Amino acid sequence: MFQPKYRPATLLVHQGKDRDPATGASTVPIYQASTYHHEDGVSGQYDYARSGNPSREQVEEAIALLEGGVRGFAYASGMTAIGSSLALLNSGDHLIASRDLYGGSWRFITGVLPQQGVTITLVDATDVNAVKAAITPQTKALFLETPSNPLFQITDLRAMVEIAKDNDLLTMLDNTFMTPLMQRPLDLGIDVTIHSATKFLGGHSDILAGLVTTADSGLAKRLKYFQNAFGAVLSPFDSFLLSRGIKTLKVRLETAQTGAQKLAERLQDHPAVGRVWFPGLADFQSRELHFSQASGAGAVLSFELKEESQVKSLLNSVKLPIIAPSLGGVETIITHCWSMSHAAIPAQDKLQQGISKRLMRISVGIEDVEDLWEDLEEGLS
Numbered sequence: 001m002f003q004p005k006y007r008p009a010t011l012l013v014h015q016g017k018d019r020d021p022a023t024g025a026s027t028v029p030i031y032q033a034s035t036y037h038h039e040d041g042v043s044g045q046y047d048y049a050r051s052g053n054p055s056r057e058q059v060e061e062a063i064a065l066l067e068g069g070v071r072g073f074a075y076a077s078g079m080t081a082i083g084s085s086l087a088l089l090n091s092g093d094h095l096i097a098s099r100d101l102y103g104g105s106w107r108f109i110t111g112v113l114p115q116q117g118v119t120i121t122l123v124d125a126t127d128v129n130a131v132k133a134a135i136t137p138q139t140k141a142l143f144l145e146t147p148s149n150p151l152f153q154i155t156d157l158r159a160m161v162e163i164a165k166d167n168d169l170l171t172m173l174d175n176t177f178m179t180p181l182m183q184r185p186l187d188l189g190i191d192v193t194i195h196s197a198t199k200f201l202g203g204h205s206d207i208l209a210g211l212v213t214t215a216d217s218g219l220a221k222r223l224k225y226f227q228n229a230f231g232a233v234l235s236p237f238d239s240f241l242l243s244r245g246i247k248t249l250k251v252r253l254e255t256a257q258t259g260a261q262k263l264a265e266r267l268q269d270h271p272a273v274g275r276v277w278f279p280g281l282a283d284f285q286s287r288e289l290h291f292s293q294a295s296g297a298g299a300v301l302s303f304e305l306k307e308e309s310q311v312k313s314l315l316n317s318v319k320l321p322i323i324a325p326s327l328g329g330v331e332t333i334i335t336h337c338w339s340m341s342h343a344a345i346p347a348q349d350k351l352q353q354g355i356s357k358r359l360m361r362i363s364v365g366i367e368d369v370e371d372l373w374e375d376l377e378e379g380l381s
């Protein structure tokens, strides 16, 4: 196993194992097996694929190495990763979560957890005092996302960790937008880092996957127990694709980020656009805080059109981006947040959060940015 002394670009390529230990093959193969022979009736390193599989282990080791965790976990989707992390809570516990969350996380936290006896308070997590005020004797955890999706609110992770330490709370962070390449929350004291690896880590819009890691061995033991008990693990084939995607994360993300910066600046100057949210913009309101805890702006931006009618004409016009509720692929993806990524959130809550029908999100891919701009500009005219 490689030691974390290697720098991120090297870890991305070589991961935990850079060849198949059994054969020397240049990639860890797709171990398409559900169970393992027990020689002389004794279980070896692997006994049954739900408990362990070498292809899955490859990405589990990779996320732990990349984030600085002791152990990683790979699941069938980002939502399973989120649900499995929140399974650390028990009936009677209270959870504080950011209000501006990915729609599916919002649905799970507000719709499923209360049925399991966990009470919830949604807060503006950018307001440290609001988080403190929401704490009750039953509060056990904070669930955070920064930058938040789709309005790029930045939560002060160091302040959250301090509050958590003072009140004996677990901290969980969805790090999907930044990836471990740009934000390493465990280094700042966050307990559990979560990814929809469907997005930048996979990178090709061809798998659903979720990853979790922690630097706490006790938490890792509980997460492992639940992963095996619940069984929604990542398949060997999807693990292989994810491992392959992770190898090129740096070149993909850096190229996409450069494109996002250009598009954000040009959109900001476009007469059809009212407002742009992107941490790389010079006037982004939480720029200093964001760059105190992350090393890049990422490759996703949101913008609000001045007129609602422009949404339809833009979506009817664009040819290069796929119009879809996802992000992080090599191809540019444009999302109408109201009806796609955040459809699970009731209209009234969306409006309260500032998500209007005029809000669009773009996950910039690695196409030539001039082609993307020409395509967008045509749609905005």
Ligand SMILES: Cc1ncc(COP(=O)(O)O)c(C=O)c1O
Residues within 6 Å of the ligand: 077, 078, 079, 080, 102, 104, 105, 149, 174, 176, 177, 195, 196, 197, 198, 208, 209, 210, 325, 326, 327
């Ligand atoms: C920030 C974020 N977290 C979690 C998820 C859920 O991941 P998945 O779709 O892989 O279940 C998404 C999906 O869009 C997301 O954008």
